[in-house]
Amino acid sequence: MRIKKFISRNLKEGKAKILQELGEDAVILSSRTIKKPDGEGIAAVEIVAAIDDSPLKSIKKPTKKTNQKLSEVPLVSKFAIERGENKFMRATTQIYDELNSIKSMVSEISDSVKYIHSSVLNDIFKDIYLCLRKSELSEEFSLKIASTLSARANINSFEEALTESRILATEHILIKEPVKGKNKRVVSAFVGPTGSGKTTCLIKLALVSKLLLKSDILIISADSHKVGGVEQLQSLASIGSISYITVNTGDELKNIIEKEKNRDFIFIDTAGYSPLNNSGLENTAMMLRECEPENIYLVQSATMSGSSFSKSISEFSALNPDSLILTKLDEAPSIGEIVMALKDNPIPISYLTNGQKIPEDIEPASRKAISKALLPDELFDKFYK
Incomplete structure (x- = not known):
């Protein structure tokens, strides 16, 4: 077999070359596109094809029309099938063995070939690229950052490249300043999937507002579904000497909001639902329509996969959240997939949480803090040293 x-x-030109050099019995094993150095557009197409050179019995092939289109030429011709089932199965097995061998080789050298022109990148920027990949940023995004830094004449050390890579990796992330309050009452609702940390996040912000801003705060629980959730929130509110009320309907929520006009902050805890639970999201939407909050925080965990994170943002967008609270940074091995998801699903981030301590482990969001979580010193020190 020749490969x-x-x-x-x-692809059309590639098939023509295969037909001309290997004949119509050739089998395409794989194909991939090669992007341009700047990552924009396709520079070429790579096709791996094979032909079985083993002696064959003379078999009369059907006459083909001369005007047959190239796209109509089968990848595995009828000629191969007509050899007999046993020979075909042996040939197929051999093809799969060769394909697996190629895949194995590609897997071993994948990181190096992704540079495309690695000869242009010196060791500093190659190391930056590999570190970005270890942080689960995409190949294209990592290469773009490394190439951008390589083109700058003022970067001469790994430390400088590290600082700049953090900036480039997070510059697309939107930040929303925390609400100060005091001038007028602010009503904020917390929404998000089950297990995202809404209740803990709410009580942290309530305690921070009370201790630092000396604010008059009311916590309203509209989550009657979570077992023990009401008791937990009520207990934490009591410890912090914060007023607390439970509601079960939209009308009850509306009446309390209208009654409590002299509060500085009203924080509303809603039920957590799966993003796929349409009826649950509709119930939350009904509650929000009754209270018309100034802020709707979408609370999501940094431990989610990139696809789940994006799906959740998409589904909860029906509630029109103003900003995101990213929780459980301390539990996430890496937030690269989250950073990539925020490129495709832009939503401002207001707060970050990184532990279980109440109220210490919450802080206003910043690109610097996110970049440190994405590319911690420990990762680079371990890799570079």
């Missing part, structure tokens, strides 16, 4: 790699401008 050959073809580089062409497009």
